[in-house]
Amino acid sequence: MPTLNVKAADETAEIFIVTTDFRLVGRGIHQLTETLEAGIYKVRALFGRGEWQKIVMLRSDAQIDIPRIEFGSAAPLADTNRTHETHMYAAETAEPPEAPAPPPPTGGLMSLRKPSLAPSATLVFMARWFTPDGGGAETLRDPATGAMLATPGGLRLVSLHDAESADSRIIDIDPRRRLGNQVSYFTGDQGGDRFSGASLTAAPGVYTLRLNDGDGILEQTITLIAGYRTHVFALYEPPIHSYRSDEPVTPKRLVDVAIHISRNGLSMGDEAARLSDAARLALADERSTAVNDLLRFVGGKFDSPMLGLYGAHLLHLQKNKEASTAEIERTVQYDDQLFQQVVENLVALFGYDHPDIIALRTGYHPTANDPLQTAPMLWQSWKLLLDATMTSPELIEPSLWRRTSLRSHLRPFFAWHVPHGGGERVMQRGIDLARAVTNAAVEFEALYPSAAGLREGAAPESAREDFIRSCIDQFEAPRAMIERIL
């Protein structure tokens, strides 16, 4: 029988071989060799959220080489399907007005408690449109409108949108504790798929990024590391149902956000950046089959801290993975030693007090009792932190839950909406939670007689603990919130 060899240019591409009745007969990562009966097969490969297919007539041994697979990303990387050369050039050449200070000898180590106030980190923010027909100035508004950098607590630091000029320019800003003295605003392609953004220097640490997602204002945490440059890309597109849309101004929908942190500027053709974005999408989709291959490829080189974070969480997903439903399962085993090694590398970059690092270290190290001052960058980190409140209830205080309670859809990032008109909706969310927890308690008492008295505080401690654990998981609320309701 002939042998079919398949090799993908992308290191972590998933490969599938499919028969005439669409049945899977082989699967692998990066490369695959299968001995098959002579016949016609479909070879399919996935990378990021991109797909490649080829029909293969297998009469004798054959070699199939899969090229780099295009996928869609907010970052205008080479070989992605949401980019223009002008966007790539702008992203690569956006320089902050003030060069960052040299990194400290220990690397990027920093602490949230005692942050360095010297502006030794840099941020490049770029918002951009992508439309199938290249857009047009008549219908596409400035994509950066509403973008802002704020403190971890949400206080405004600087606008990332130049509301007063349509041209690229550098402006002075008031000296502030954590920022440099100038912001460089850039814009381009105003007659087509417009882009705009800002670059600046700032003190290392965590910040809040505020964006308009088309429905309203959302926030998420971003991190700046000493000696590194954080690139944030926000991609806007018209609604996907635009086949029936004839609106005069194209509605703005935030469809993707990509974050890269690199030692120097980010090259749009960089292989690590491409792998990092594919890993980000894999984490968003909870598709972790390629993570061991990914981390093996990256090795100990952590030039891309975000890739390390994505990889650590992808590894962790394997730990609690449900049984695969695949007809041909690709065995992927959780490697605890590799996980801990990755996390320790990340500690050196982000610091022990970073919320995502605290999250990844839960279960391995005693969790600090200090409340988090801000939310983590990643959704999976938030889930781990919620779980950790079972034993460290102080970790997430009700105030942080309330601030982030109106969740958004930017997986794998943890993002939340800022309500219009104050906290009425947040209060309503608290009321909804109280009602849901109470209903769950009624059910819990009915299901488990040993939990009788749960709502009156008369249930045995073990039953109460089991119930709180189930509520944390079910309602994504920290222990402190559940305790208050009970």
Next chain:
Amino acid sequence: MAANDWAIVIGIARYPEFGGNAGAAPRDLDGPVNDAETFMDWLTNPSGGDVPAGQVIKVTSDDFAAPDVGPDLDDLKAKLNQFKNDIDQAAVPLGRLYIYASGHGYGRERLRGGVYLADSKIDKPTDLFISKYLSWFSERNTFRECVLFCDACMDQGRLAFPTPVHWLREIPLGPNTTRSFASYAARFAGQAVEGPMENGTVHGVYSYALKLGLDGAAAVADGNGGRHITTRSLQDYLIAAMPKLMTDAQVSAPAVSKEPDQGPLDDFILVANPPLFAKDVTIKLPVAAGNSVLLEDASFANLGTHAVAGSAVTVNLSPGLYLLRADGGGWEEGFEYTGAERELDLQ
């Protein structure tokens, strides 16, 4: 007749206050009611699901004439309570339960999702946690099989946490004997899409692929002379067919899921010996194909010679992989046909 099978069909297309950019603007869909009706047709067709019409509850936006907005949670609870009463009084053992739902939707995590309800507002979405209703019925152990088809997005949107099932859980003693299959239009965090289909109406891409698959396109040989649509063959078919029903813009959009997701996936026969699925399809050919072409199946067996007319050939095909090659030798090209293609272009 599948006399002991039951079904719940939900299609929500009208969302008068769910729009985002303009406050209380509508955010309607065009597909869900069509999809629900199409699934209902298959469900009650003797060559399809063969479920007695009296054992199906169907709720769609068309049940509510403006200015009424529905279905909301109370509407659905009333219907579901009626359904639960009916099955509690029915003769046991119960056979298969189908749950079909289409509308705007959300994913809580992988393989846990639901649909938003018609009275959703952008600031205050309401929902039906479909996955949990499937679990509720599965854990109850009263049906032999539970099947869920959910045509909705799986991104999180603004929902903080889904509304729990409105019934208390009823877990019987003893092992769980219910086999389950849940199929979702999108992978977790991805969006599902809709568009105009070959029948002239708008459908969800997933639902239309589902219709084709259940009509027989997903059938596979069992090795004993029979052909069946199994849960696994249906899922394999959906993976192949869904991208063929999407526009180029949808296929390349990063937020759109190009394939469905599934789980739990107990492998069992959904339809035994469905009708043979075969359609005429026009295939555009390059000049090198010459005046006539040979058609071969996936094992290179000859299926006949076809004359080329106007740089194209029309052949009657069942879903699968094929080869066309020039009668005089030289040019050859393999291709996939799922039944979803309006035409194939090998030029």
